[in-house]
Amino acid sequence: MFKHIFFAISLCWCSVSLAQYKFSGQIANPQNEKSIYLSIIEDYRKLDRISLEQVVKKTVTDSLGYFNFYGNNLLEENRIYRIHLDDCSETSSLPDHFFGNCKNSKSILFIAKNTDTINFPRSFSDEMLCEIISTNNTSQIFLEIDVLKEQMAFEFNDFRSDASKKLNLQKWFGTLQDFGEQLNEPLAELYIYNFLSDKRNETYTYYIKDIIANNYYKELGERLSTTYPNTVFTAQYKKEIEIDEQIANNNTASSPLLKWLLPILLFISVVFNIYLLAMPKINAKKMCQLAYAKLTEQEQNIVKQILQNKTNKEIASTMFISVSTVKTHINNIYKKLEVTNRTEIKQQYH
Template identity: 50%
Template sequence: MKWIKTILCISFLICSPALWSQYKFSGFIDNNTKDNTIYLSLIEDYRKMSGIYPEQIIQKVVPDSTGYFVFTENNLPSQNRIYRIHTENCSEEDKEAIHFNGICLNSKEILFIAKNQDTISLPFTVEEEVFCEVVSTNERSNTFLKVDSIIENMRYAFSSYRSEANRKVNSKKWFRTLQEYGKNQNEPLTELYIYSFLSNKSNNLYTYYLQDLKQNTYYDALLDRLKNKYPDSPYVQQYKTELAADKFSVEITSKESSSYWLWIIIALLILSGLLNVFLFQKLRKHRDSHQLTEKKLTQQERKILDLILQDKTNKEIASLLFLSVSTIKTHINNLYKKIDVESRDEAKTLYKNK
């Protein structure tokens, strides 16, 4: 029986992931920073991916004389999470002031995806740059670097766009390029990294993100992918809360915009109605005035006015009414005074719509 128990214990030790799973994150830094401390951070707030936040730091090491450093333990989550390795040239006395809001201009950092059993190496590049390459047993570890490369290409392209129309058209193109790349990686954390960039309020693409949020089901689908793959991660609740807040903001803005235009339309209708009433009153007053004026005219003057409106000359009017031209002129002068005009043209204009 003892040998059976021994075999079972050995089998348990061999098969238990909690005992043999161990991460190893190693790399090199250059001679200028090899005396600095290297920090490993577990990022559980994706809005604090870039920067230095003491509450995120889970381990720190000092590189050896060659600049080599290594983090190794057995205390990370078994599922993928977002990590940062960084080094800085800040003194302990200056850190509190310099690291305001996580910003540090004297630091070098790299973000990557990893889990407890991963082995990751951060070698020098061909140009002997640090934190620019990820070699990992986890095929998703280096996707952030690829996203950064796309963003860098986007920024370079934007600098060459001369017109605002060109920028708008290409904003949509780059927006879709980033989203499609994220979906093709089959890694929600990569999509979340892209989302954090696109939905950043200081980003030029933020306006387009809000427009896209109104009609694109992508964001709800991403939430489902996060829930399915990382149900216990803090990213799920953070993303869910942010998404709900942004949707509410978009809805309120749409309602405010709709209300704004509704009030504009109502105001225009009221203004149009008032204008119509004013014009109607003016027209009626004008007609009433004409009617009163016409009543003041003698029968002979009304006949002469009708003939004037028919474009008859003084001589023609005199002939038709069997009067002299001078008598016609006298009648015309009298009716001009009564209808408050000074010429035939004014009389015609006054009565043309009669």
Template identity: 40%
Template sequence: MTIGKNILLLGLWLSCGVLHAQYYFAGELGAENANKEVYLSLIEDFRKSSRPYADQFVSRTRSDSLGRFEFRGNMLNISNRIYSIHLDGCASESLENGHSATQCDQIQSINFIASNQDTLYFPSSFAGQIFCTIEAANPNAADLLSVEEERLFMAQDFAEVQSPASLKLRSEHWYDKWKAMGLASGEPLTELYIYTFLSERSSLTREHYLDKLQTDTYFQGLLERLQLKYPEASFTELYARELQADQAMLMGDADLLPWPTLLLAGLLLLSLLLNAGLYRGLRKAKTNSTPITDKLTSQERRIAEAILSDATNKEIAQQLFISHSTVKTHINNLYSKVGVSNREELKKQLKL
């Protein structure tokens, strides 16, 4: 399809969207992806933006004999939200049973920003690649695509890190770059998307984020921008809770932490154990055992934490800026050290 024809079709779809005040998302997947399941998801929980989740699905369609698809309707939010469209290469039955969370490696997807009034077009590239371009009137529609492109450059940059000093310099450089990019977008959702991977607990950027949280007002400013533009949104509340928890952790402010009741319950339980004569046995068992995490390297601990949060190998590689094969090697080492043979057994042992 020529560029001129794309523009003409886009113009017709845009006018259609304005007249009917409904969303219209369409695109091309290529003939090789004819008659495939395509899903539209709403991402309200920004911690679940890296892959499809069944509980986020809004609509499902099937590509036609030429690999074209479309979604249309009038049920989306009138203000911007983060959405995802993904092509599923696995069986639809297994997808609905939850395979997309950890198992299916045949998913191609794109995250974007849109509202109920928007018309978006996802053309295939000249090389036959899909989900690489977005044509839309919404100025922020392709923001997340640009963010993901920059993340690839960041991953390449961090792959060359060989010392703490090098990591610090690169972290500072990329923090400034992400901050400028987010502010320039004028869209708090774009900033929130960037925050998501900068603050990820198992990411190499987590420590630098915490440092900046103490010295820079940027993240507090982001909260104010979210509250101003999206005051009732669940992602605004989630961000506020995360920010408060991180600030409380850094400040050591017990009043902000939701665990006093748990602490009192723990003290009561300890008292009961003492009265029952069990404390001595528990203490002996604890003395004679070595915590599993003490056997692990720092990188293995990061990967173990990521596995506990149900991250896929692909997500772990993105978070730690390492290759997919390196992730597999570390996980095999984890299995050997912990004495397990799969992820579920590993998670059970790590939670003990």
């Protein structure tokens, strides 16, 4: 206990003095050169999925299994992040891997911002990524919510009758929503909402009824707009609520107009969400093109040869320059493209 208090105080001092984030931890069965990824999740419907498109940074463990992410490139306000250990191939397309159920993956979701210092220690039972010590008091709230979800699951398994199910749904919707609102962090409420409104869960049928009778969903939208305006997830939430209200109304009314309107709204929602999700990729591609345009003709020629997997010696021979000159050009290219190695160049410009 005292160890954790001392560590939390140390973390707080470090975050103030360095003014940058630092996420560190240790994996179980320590091994070096294990890949650890840091991801940001803007689409809350992908909270349970592992996707390379979400990754913002990658590191590897040292000989004792420790890993460390640090810098100042994260957002200044809270966002949902994931750290995960992944022993699968980066090109894996297996459904279990895509939905985060792969046995070779281990991950944890948490809330953080650019100035946070967070540690993910190994537990006494040698488990990894199951405990959080942070300077941000909202970092661990997903773990607290998961405890409530487990309690809910136990109660549902005790009695499977329709009457018991209805009572439990009413109780746990209220419990989870009240708990989330008291946390004063709309991201935590999104985490709860994603669970309760998930079409794959038994909660979905009750959610469709609750969305009409309960003013909570409108109020959550207002809290998101106040705390996180102009964000992808706030726009996504408002659009989903609008559509789900139409679904709920359609379930209680036999209007032919609504039956035709619903597919149209669903189509618009899909197109809108695809647009929102595509924007970061489009912007990233534009940034890459702008950076490439800043290169000299000589540097652009070297980039093309790097993409052809040529070595420095081969490039020097082709361009009739010395190897040291090639190295100088490559260092300048790294700075202008804001990359650190050839692999990143290939990922961005292939």
